[in-house]
Amino acid sequence: MFEDKILNKKSRTEGLSNGVNIPLLGMGTWGMGGKYKKDPSNIDESVKILRAGLDMGIKLIDVAELYGLGLTEEIVGEAIAGYAREDIFIISKVWKTNLRYDDVLKAMQGSLERLKTDYVDFYLIHWPSEEIPLSETMRAMERLADEGLARDIGVSNFSVELLKEAQSHLKHAKIAANQIEYSLIERSAEKDVIPYCKENGIKVIAYRPLARGNIASSQNKALEALAQKYNKTPAQIALNWITSKEIVAIPKAGSIAHLRENCGALGWKMSEADYIAL
Numbered sequence: 001m002f003e004d005k006i007l008n009k010k011s012r013t014e015g016l017s018n019g020v021n022i023p024l025l026g027m028g029t030w031g032m033g034g035k036y037k038k039d040p041s042n043i044d045e046s047v048k049i050l051r052a053g054l055d056m057g058i059k060l061i062d063v064a065e066l067y068g069l070g071l072t073e074e075i076v077g078e079a080i081a082g083y084a085r086e087d088i089f090i091i092s093k094v095w096k097t098n099l100r101y102d103d104v105l106k107a108m109q110g111s112l113e114r115l116k117t118d119y120v121d122f123y124l125i126h127w128p129s130e131e132i133p134l135s136e137t138m139r140a141m142e143r144l145a146d147e148g149l150a151r152d153i154g155v156s157n158f159s160v161e162l163l164k165e166a167q168s169h170l171k172h173a174k175i176a177a178n179q180i181e182y183s184l185i186e187r188s189a190e191k192d193v194i195p196y197c198k199e200n201g202i203k204v205i206a207y208r209p210l211a212r213g214n215i216a217s218s219q220n221k222a223l224e225a226l227a228q229k230y231n232k233t234p235a236q237i238a239l240n241w242i243t244s245k246e247i248v249a250i251p252k253a254g255s256i257a258h259l260r261e262n263c264g265a266l267g268w269k270m271s272e273a274d275y276i277a278l
């Protein structure tokens with residue numbers, strides 16, 4: 001299948017510290033099974049969408065223990081059952097109230113049980129804590145990496161200063177990723193976080209790459225003109241722009257039609273001038 005080639009082969013080009021590769025396009029899951037509380041009303045639909053995405057070749061799923069208070073991880077666990085685990089890249093995250101040493105280990109166990117897997121590919125600190133010392137959290141994160149429960153460890157919503165501090169608390173592991181908000185609309189990370197990550201081999205993962213859907217529905221003239229020029233949709237232009245920088249995009253699609261559209265963001269290029277103009 002065309003998408004398989006694009007997503008599994010071409011996009012799996014960049015090695016991480018453990019030699020594993022991460023796809024450039026993934027599936028966000030915020031809202032599947034609820035947001036800040038459990039909502040079982042869309043379980044079946046969510047499992048169907050995630051499986052459709054896997055079948056289209058989108059092998060990366062982003063989730064967190066916070067989402068739907070664990071129900072989202074259960075949905076992901078159900079969706080990946082029956083697929084070869086090594087073909088799927090799972091990111092999960094520990095919430096900021098669970099950053100004490102023992103709590104991190106416990107949170108990981110809970111995530112693995114709900115996901116019904118032995119390991120996650122990336123385990124991230126979801127948000128920095130102002131109360132719990134980062135040194136304590138990083139010690140637990142490094143243990144999870146050493147034990148192989150997390151293939152790689154990383155962070156989310158970390159500034160350059162915090163990235164440096166987090167790395168300084170690790171004995172031998174390396175921070176593999178920083179998941180941050182990044183889209184055509186939200187570009188503050190371009191100032192320092194993205195350049196720092198690039199210089200230090202930290203993978204940037206863009207959340208809200210469609211600005212919560214606002215980009216797809218925007219009537220922005222420049223975006224519409226490019227969409228017309230390349231015979232693509234505004235969402236595809238926006239995702240292509242992110243992935244062209246070797247930044248991973250994890251849009252959340254609530255329908256198979258949106259998934260399919262997002263898949264069409266990869267496998268083609270705009271002119272250099274158009275990327276710069278954006």
Ligand code: NAP
Nearest residue numbers: 028029030207208209210211212213216251252253254258
């Ligand atoms: P997003 O992906 O930018 O936008 C999602 C919205 O875009 C949904 O309303 C969806 O509508 C719409 N959409 C998706 N594809 C579309 C298309 N082709 N055409 C038109 N509309 C489309 O925002 P997000 O869900 O907030 O962020 C993505 C993921 O990042 C989350 O799901 C979550 O996994 C992660 N995240 C992480 C953090 C963090 O702190 N680390 C924070 C926020 C999010 P439909 O549902 O109708 O398809």
